[in-house]
Amino acid sequence: TQPLRFFGTFALFFLAASIGLMIPVLVEFAETGLVPRMPTWVLSVGLLLLSMLSAVTGLILDSVSRGRAEQKRIFYLSIPSGRIERRAGINGQTAPKREPGKASRAA
DSSP, X not given: OOHHHHHHHHHXXXXXXXXXXXXXXXXXXXXXXXXXXXXXXXXXXXXXXXXXXXXXXXHHHHHHHHHHHHHHHHHHHHSOOSSOOEEEOGGXXXXXXXXXXXXXXXX
């Protein structure tokens, strides 16, 4: 029921792993201008992309979940209650409100 929290947890995990693998490669690149550990770089970029994908998926699913909950709420509020509403009649008297399509009973 909380997709943002679920996918956000995975996104944070992938982001932390990506940054942890990326920092040594970036430091070495800054010192030498070369990237000798290309597989580590590719893995860290892949984890970063996976992190972004997970975060965006969580955001999309969270907005869909909120939209569905709002639709359910609107539908629930559109269901008429069982109570009789009164409306003002002639000379300020109140009369019970009849439901459309139902004939009144004669006494």
